[in-house]
Amino acid sequence: MQEFTKFPTKTGRRSLSRSISQSSTDSYSSAASYTDSSDDEVSPREKQQTNSKGSSNFCVKNIKQAEFGRREIEIAEQDMSALISLRKRAQGEKPLAGAKIVGCTHITAQTAVLIETLCALGAQCRWSACNIYSTQNEVAAALAEAGVAVFAWKGESEDDFWWCIDRCVNMDGWQANMILDDGGDLTHWVYKKYPNVFKKIRGIVEESVTGVHRLYQLSKAGKLCVPAMNVNDSVTKQKFDNLYCCRESILDGLKRTTDVMFGGKQVVVCGYGEVGKGCCAALKALGAIVYITEIDPICALQACMDGFRVVKLNEVIRQVDVVITCTGNKNVVTREHLDRMKNSCIVCNMGHSNTEIDVTSLRTPELTWERVRSQVDHVIWPDGKRVVLLAEGRLLNLSCSTVPTFVLSITATTQALALIELYNAPDGRYKQDVYLLPKKMDEYVASLHLPSFDAHLTELTDDQAKYLGLNKNGPFKPNYYRY
């Protein structure tokens, strides 16, 4: 966990630093399918490109791919009706009129829908990518064609990465008053290079675990000079990114990589937090026999009541067919465990970083690694035993499955509302601190997504609202409510 004052230097690390936020990065694995990698090799920085309106206020791989990208954006819009609905509801009043937003996120069809929503609500936007690999070039082209100042392409170098961010922030005659960040690199850059910009900034909206962590550290150190909104920890986002999304992606990730049959398999899931709960529910439902390891007695008791045996990893390691880590911890699966696994055991990680499985311990001369498919390695012991390691211990659902647009819609809507809230808040409501999204806005995000399910809310009568001591429009629950 680094602070802002440490300058991140390794490209490899950076592409991981945001992997922590699942929904934000996972999208790019699906993107891979239609991004042509055999493109010409000229750097976009050296190309002269102009969109159909004559503007060259952008830097993308190939502006000619705009039409294809537009199609992708349109398809994404179909599953992001909450943002479309937000455009409609808020368009008359233009709640972001005057907002100048500098953004740094993955650049995908889904974020394009977000960016264009912000514009529709009155904002001007300049945008760069938060990951050197995740940009969908066609989508970036479509944004550029539509007039957004976007600086991003797939396969940036370390230098390109910071150059793009810089082009967003550093422009004559245009000064940002809002920051939307995913991972904290943009925020870091402004702190480092253009601290004066903060005088005009009304707030930062940050989505990733890493970025939020950095903000809390800044706040603790008394160095946070504007209000910041932590949208990572909103209820709706959390449940979707973790419980509901992992319930589906654990199956998807395992199937796409190994074609394993779930029925009758013995699986141990390390960690029974939201991610673990999602994984276990899905695997149990499809006929797997699931064991849990836990360090927290409350989560362990939940596991018991939900019908899982709570064990130490050593108790079952010889018998299980699949090992899944979701702890946020490190070295949960050690070389000793790996040595004791049975032949063909599958090992993968659904947790928050690539530290959970001690993959490094497998880089020893007596073990042979065999890459059998993309993201699938067989690690072979001298006696012929094979352990099937997925994604080299990195996040399985980041690497080997996709995230439904609907989940990304939750995140994007939350970001949009956080920007509106911070931008329009009366002076003094927010201090130089890190805030959670007000519960009422969290409820609003949820309500915008109910029409997708044709779900109909019940309204309180005046009498009932009085009886419950609630406002009819919410918020409906105390802050500590657990859902």
Next chain:
Amino acid sequence: MQEFTKFPTKTGRRSLSRSISQSSTDSYSSAASYTDSSDDEVSPREKQQTNSKGSSNFCVKNIKQAEFGRREIEIAEQDMSALISLRKRAQGEKPLAGAKIVGCTHITAQTAVLIETLCALGAQCRWSACNIYSTQNEVAAALAEAGVAVFAWKGESEDDFWWCIDRCVNMDGWQANMILDDGGDLTHWVYKKYPNVFKKIRGIVEESVTGVHRLYQLSKAGKLCVPAMNVNDSVTKQKFDNLYCCRESILDGLKRTTDVMFGGKQVVVCGYGEVGKGCCAALKALGAIVYITEIDPICALQACMDGFRVVKLNEVIRQVDVVITCTGNKNVVTREHLDRMKNSCIVCNMGHSNTEIDVTSLRTPELTWERVRSQVDHVIWPDGKRVVLLAEGRLLNLSCSTVPTFVLSITATTQALALIELYNAPDGRYKQDVYLLPKKMDEYVASLHLPSFDAHLTELTDDQAKYLGLNKNGPFKPNYYRY
């Protein structure tokens, strides 16, 4: 919701006032089976009784029933190994040595195990019943025989009720320094009659929703003069009392009253909080088709993701076979809804009070009530349509099912730890305010119950604890963690 300054006068109301806390009251329905109601009619207050050691420092129905009660206590102990384990772990140091606890709870085999645990840890106890109907006479006798000063019997009058409480508090040469209350009546009485007692009181432990509500009101009004511990809202208790317990008791309550087949039934559950989630999970698992009504968009979105259609009650009221309320609200099911239900529709309440179904609206001349079983009424419309109303709209699981001893063990252990915490806390740790049980203690309660499931916790290594920034012994989660 009454305050302390209003003196509760109606017996009927009182027996309901604590119904809100499920685990505390439900037990008495099972008790009914072995409490002989054809006992002699002499009031215990007029009897002269002495236990085998010559003490008459108690008032129970019949001291001779002690042996039978002891058996019940012993059976309960088998499912309350957490308390037994607490006795063993803490007995050497006697953490309650010097504590003089005055208690007012349901008096059942399970609370007897709690009381005797408190004594084993060094406390002296005087005890009365928080409900005029719920005392298991044989258990009270066994406690009295064992030397506990217990004042309680089944079928107390209003006057008896306060007399018993008074006998606990008001004793020459003995002054309470701790209060364990369930519903707030004991606390109320001390406020009203013996305010000076609070000078010695180190703290109040309160278990019920009602009692906790009163305490928060006192605190808000600046009238709370000692620290109080709200054990109602501890994670472990909440999950067990609501989610896990209701998952089982909805089935039990419906079967015992109506023998209904669940498979294929269409059910609408009003409210998708913890209670609703438990009910829905069980009914869906047994083949019912479940619809949800909700006012809160976040809970509604959860219902969608969990596979339930979210509707307004009117949309499905004509087609459903069962209507279950779990909202905490009032008049959720109105006469208009009842008029539109189909023949044989079952209506019941799993929520927090008997207001959810507007039962009063059914007391009109054109409708005929027919009591077909205990707790089951057929309300008959002029055209012959019958609606099956359970427990007259009171809590179904209070009235028609039992609560497993294991759930009561969670509650009792939480109470014991709260008493130990308050009694031993250094001066100044707790102010004159209402506190939640420290998370570490909540985790300790959970850990004491894991052996029942033969569950084995994993311990953090030093290295891992450091990596996570956690103490190896917990607490393991931030306070806002949602579980």
Next chain:
Amino acid sequence: MQEFTKFPTKTGRRSLSRSISQSSTDSYSSAASYTDSSDDEVSPREKQQTNSKGSSNFCVKNIKQAEFGRREIEIAEQDMSALISLRKRAQGEKPLAGAKIVGCTHITAQTAVLIETLCALGAQCRWSACNIYSTQNEVAAALAEAGVAVFAWKGESEDDFWWCIDRCVNMDGWQANMILDDGGDLTHWVYKKYPNVFKKIRGIVEESVTGVHRLYQLSKAGKLCVPAMNVNDSVTKQKFDNLYCCRESILDGLKRTTDVMFGGKQVVVCGYGEVGKGCCAALKALGAIVYITEIDPICALQACMDGFRVVKLNEVIRQVDVVITCTGNKNVVTREHLDRMKNSCIVCNMGHSNTEIDVTSLRTPELTWERVRSQVDHVIWPDGKRVVLLAEGRLLNLSCSTVPTFVLSITATTQALALIELYNAPDGRYKQDVYLLPKKMDEYVASLHLPSFDAHLTELTDDQAKYLGLNKNGPFKPNYYRY
């Protein structure tokens, strides 16, 4: 398994001989609740009773209870809409006109609906009880009042039992031409005493496992002299009596007897046939951890794929909280197993007879039996260990739970259709053999029950029927189809 030529003599045995057919006997446990046992002690055989129309062609406990019984029948009719619908559809043509049916079944509100349906379709009926304990006296009175020649009461002696059957068969000027039997005692009596009656009999409809077994033995021995219909093995009845019904009754039976919490309990289920599948599905859904024992590798493989570990009983006997037998086998749970169970382990039987648990082996001097509730014994080992034995090893759902009327409706409708089929079949369609209900009729029984669920069947177009080579009205599946 006795043959017809052996005369059953022990009352005790008889009341068990039909316990094998769950739906037929289970009903009487619920009946117990409203049958007054403190009735007068005069034998019905010695009473002179007349119904309101002046007929005394019946023998029941008390004709004055008819009104109460009628109410019970009316309530049962509400859940037996298939029979009511059959009355309506077939009433014009009176398909049983001329039929003289002698019946011997449990006499409950549900069978009353069946009997009155048969009458509505044109039949004359004379009826006795197939079990000396299971008659609901009020219902028998209501039938008598309505003109049915019923001879049955609760608590018949052995002699009464056969006297009642005899009164049904042996009547001047009336000779039965159809038999509806449950257990084979009526059939046996006719074989024994009135073999000439078979000359007029067009067929026997038999519902119980025992009775069907006897019929197959007769057929094998060449002694079956009329066609017989085995309605026990029809698909619909089997699925409801076994899979769907046990899925619900295992939970109900365990809760009513022990109030056990299911969540987290370790359970071993012996046998993974339909009954076992039902039990396991329910227990798993409520959070129990379930192990299976099996002798058949195909069922064992199904258990694996459904997510259960398949073990030998010895592997888990020390750790489980509940043992459930559903094998149809004997001595599946032996004294050796019982010796090794842990304290408080619950043992019960959901299988076909009381032989599965070797209860006899527990009748040794060193073990103490303690009856703690109705149907619940604690068997106590010298070291204090208690095993909780339910229903003394007899069928749990027979003894400790009820059967939904809907399940009984399936059985009763099947019986009615079997009678219609045999009575109207052209000569020669059925020989002197045992037949299964034609698939088309099985489908018809199912279709009559769909409206209860508001289920809407799709009809084949002519073109589709031709493509599939099916008749548009069924049957839709080959006989070997497994469902």
Next chain:
Amino acid sequence: MQEFTKFPTKTGRRSLSRSISQSSTDSYSSAASYTDSSDDEVSPREKQQTNSKGSSNFCVKNIKQAEFGRREIEIAEQDMSALISLRKRAQGEKPLAGAKIVGCTHITAQTAVLIETLCALGAQCRWSACNIYSTQNEVAAALAEAGVAVFAWKGESEDDFWWCIDRCVNMDGWQANMILDDGGDLTHWVYKKYPNVFKKIRGIVEESVTGVHRLYQLSKAGKLCVPAMNVNDSVTKQKFDNLYCCRESILDGLKRTTDVMFGGKQVVVCGYGEVGKGCCAALKALGAIVYITEIDPICALQACMDGFRVVKLNEVIRQVDVVITCTGNKNVVTREHLDRMKNSCIVCNMGHSNTEIDVTSLRTPELTWERVRSQVDHVIWPDGKRVVLLAEGRLLNLSCSTVPTFVLSITATTQALALIELYNAPDGRYKQDVYLLPKKMDEYVASLHLPSFDAHLTELTDDQAKYLGLNKNGPFKPNYYRY
């Protein structure tokens, strides 16, 4: 449904004719990943190839790929331990010594394990492919290298297809005495060209629905001149190919093609047979709301009891997000239905052929087709509505997901046992008819797969076997048992 006397001529049709048997064809979709399509274009028939032992008794794409293919076979062996175990158990006695098997199946790593097992048991084998696209060239090379006479490659022409079959059958000095067929083309060819060969043939083992259908027609027409074993309908194969496999592949197929989120989706499944039951169970478990259409009242009643609403397609077509057909019928989803679907509705087929969705009706000028991914078309209505059609209405799991090796192992083991049974049966046991695998062998297949799950069967004691009237080694169930 064609007969043997009609000569199939269209290549397109042929590759579909076997699609009916899921497990046999599905495998090739996964094969695609590692078969290099950019190979040289010389026809294998024109190449001169020799394996390392000097033999050229084969015809494959490229013998040099043998090493890669061997690796694939070895990996497959890990999940086909039943066959390996069969090799070990039966190797001493060589039950296929003298057998000369001519085979025509998909040629994949899994069938290679089967073929090499047959060789290990004593057989000589000659093999061709039953599908022009499904051969894994590397695997064919490995088989050729190992000495098997294999004639097959990916991308055969119609003429190649029959040439390969001919090369297997028509060889001087070698005459087949067993046939293993998948689809009936080999059998057809022998009937057509070499009818004399049947004089030596001891039996045919056929796996596909189509092939079995042809055999039954031959039998009916009195033209079947050797015994044939229908392994398609064995219990174990059916459950795995349909219920268990579809439970997993419906999720896999939908995810891989559309990345759809299952939670909260409304889905209608047409048909509640084994395939439908599998699809519904999985979708329900992951939070979808599932509706069923059915023509058969028994299956409809099962759907009700399993918690699904049974509707006509028209009732829900406007509201559902996904439509899945599993009926075996034709035109279940018509243009009229498609016209009424909402925007973005996904339509796919899990049934037995590509007739269930009337895809042809969508080939009209006013509709635009857009191929958005492999196997995914958007069909666009003039108003912009898009329907997402998967695999052009062909089998989803054939086209868009893979089949676990474990499922293929069940099929292959069944085939091997059927060959052993027919080859070793005493004269007269099997006539010129189509037989199901004896139940005991079906049980044996299951038992060979139990060790994968570490499942332990219980053995009957002598006493129990006698009580049940069973042989201790099975068969354990009557033929009509439904599982």
